[in-house]
Amino acid sequence: MAVSTITGLGSGLNINDLVKALANAEKAPKQTQIDLQKARTDTQLSAVGMLKSAVETFEAALAGLKSSATAFDGYKASSSKTDVAKVTMGAGAVAGSYKLEVTQLATASKVASATQASTTYATGGKLTVSVGSNDYSVSIDDGASLTDVRNAINDQLSGAGISANIISDGNGGSRLVLASETTGAGTDISVVGENDLSALNIVGTDALDGAVPGSAGYITPAADATFKIDGLEMSSKTNTVTNLSGLSIKLEEAGTTTLSVAANADGIAGSVESFVMAYNTLLTVTNGLTKVTQTTDANGNATTQAGALVADSTLRSMMSQLRSALSNPVEGAGELKVLAQLGVKTNRDGTLALDKDQLKKTVASNPEGIKAFFTGEKGLFNRIGDITSVYAGKDGLLASREKSLTDAKDALATDQTKLDLRIETLTTSLFKKFNAMDSLVARLNATSQSVLATLNALNKKGSDD
Template identity: 35%
Template sequence: MATFQSLGVGSGMDLASLVTQLVAAERAPKQTQITTQQSQVAVQISAMGSLKGALSSLQSTLSPLKLAPSFNVFAAKSSDEEVFTASALASAQSGSYDVRVLQLATAQQISSAAYESGASTVGTGSLTLAVGEESFTVEIDSESSSLAGIRDAINRAEDNTGIRATIVNGTNGSHLVLTAQETGAANAISVSASGGDGGLDALTYPSDNASNYTVAREALDAEIEIAGVLHTSASNTIKEAIDGVTLTLRKADPDNTLSLNISRNLDTLTTRINAFVTQYNSAASTLASLQSYDAATQKAGPLLGDPLVRNIESNLRRELGRPIDGLTGDYRTLSSIGITMKLDGKLELDQAKLREAMEADFQAVQRIFSSENGVAVRLDSIVSPHLSADGSIANRNKSLDDRTKRLQDDQAALDARMQVIEQRYMKQFTALDSLLAQLQSTSLYLGQQLANLPKIGKE
């Protein structure tokens, strides 16, 4: 069979180009149809992705507004944060307290008597160190009997219960310094020695020998007075004094009475509500764009006239304007707390009016969003079904995926059919090319014979 390269050699015609053009002409109508449909499906898939993204972002801002406990956001404020700071959980209650920080919790630190250097030999035997009731023992042999060796043995002990050993060098020599890693009176350090050559007795604490150690810092509990009530704590982070409130002590200031104020964190709630308004407006813009039509350019959005998008948009708008059942008084709707809908369907937030409403009737504002038929609850009930694994968006995407696969099959079938047609044309034009070559050869022969006829007559 002739190839594209040899086709037309006999006839002198560009039959290969002719075959290509004929195949392209037969492919064009169906190929245009498939390509157009593939483009349309791709646009639809992108549009559904935009719709899902817009609704997901909106839903993320509804989550903290549809649950009543999420409104229990409190701020705790110290009048002097150089002395103490405070934070509050949802379980806190509003209130004000007089506070005096009498004493900070400290971790004990003791310093041994002076040795000539860190290399000085102290002794051998066993050292048992304890912080409070937790203890551990290190064995000191001749290789670790120096001050530095004892330091390292303490720090490397796998069962070390919370003592850090260091060497501090001073004008009178080197000192072994032991520091408890936990604050509080119950975490006092003790050291006892046994066995060996007796040299470790110089490191025992407490001891009858007052020269063994100098107490650099006592093990003390924090002491704080709140509303005239004394509270002690082993830590400078106090969580038990006031329910839902954590106090962090920074500096003792027993001579001054400070204030602690706990109130609802309206700034955080305003930020959450503003985020909802922003995301709703973003979703509204997306819905409008998907259904848009530009008369000047005659270009339509990818989901113009789609009932799914139209229903989502109308349902969201409807729920935003409904009052909340069971609420009476001045605050019953979004507009009453400063959230209004503009002519273009987007929301506008008056933060001053919202704050005024929260200060005047916080429970009403909370119920507008999170009651059984609150706005956030109702909007979430509209959005969630569309975003579920078997929701409308997932089903639409599955349908589009199925269409994509069918179009891929159509493309494969078209390619296969065009190959058959191309081979058919090749066969036909190969035969034609051969016939033309034969005719050309016959014509040449006859021409030669006819050219010789006069010569025959003359002879």
């Protein structure tokens, strides 16, 4: 608690200014130390956070390129009419052009029962639903309604890819409609019911005559897809076909399209360029954090400004490892060993530059090797990932460094609180001491004046005698 004083009653001294000056003199050395350490810690904490973010962004860019199904594929597959068929490429594809004629898509069975005169089934029992040679049994309770039958089918056969619904004809009659997710000839839906559930019997290969209430059968028959590749007739039970080596073709509708497999020069060039940009972005951040700049102050004197992480061992070690990863030969990519063979070269400032003409030549001569070079088990991206994973992430060295700096900042805040408390205590003590001194001086002055007054009185009496 601060002690106040009235200045100068005894000693005439400005006690407030004296105490303030003494307290400030005591506080200044430690306060300067805390301020310098806090500024240094804040600067380093910001710099480490910036570096950590840059490394994680670099990691994410490489992960995106590595996870892309086509980023470094040597070949690219395309369809001239994607509304007829879409194509994706897998292993084993070779360059070429193929004419695809789709005459019919594969279809799944959809059937309807006869119109039901009664929609309540007193005896219930078992309803057998067959999809081709696969039989599924559905238990129906006594007294079930047509809605209950539909719900039972949906509950018990959803895992088999079978669904049911009810269609009303507007004249009081209703039909049970079943649909399958399984396409291809021979997978027609048939229904056989026990007891009064036999009213729901359906022969899936019979055509439904919607105009005849007693008619039951298929709305859509199960059928194979039929198509031609370069005039060769083919069929498939599904609309995804793999008749061309290395290609997965998704049939969309009847029609004709041209499927092409060609060198993926532009795609690979874009992926390599993305890698170069990602590395250069990281390097720009690290260069900024370690840059030393010679400048002059307002008076024309030479000064030096240094980046927050100049001579930082963690940053130096990481960048040294990354440079080695980029320059050392890669295994497992055949004749491709170094980035220079792909047209990627290092500038004098350490950034990477891409010669697209050189890259296109390499793509033309060794398209498959490029993918192995970057994304193979022993490829460049795995090598770089082994390095950056040590530094990035919540358990990385940079996160640990951030925590240490944060702890140091908290410790400085504690030191500041202790210093403020110590100076407050000192100030109180000084006020007490100066106030006591001031009171003593006041008493001494009063005593002095009393003695002088007595002596003056005695001297005057002696003179009168």
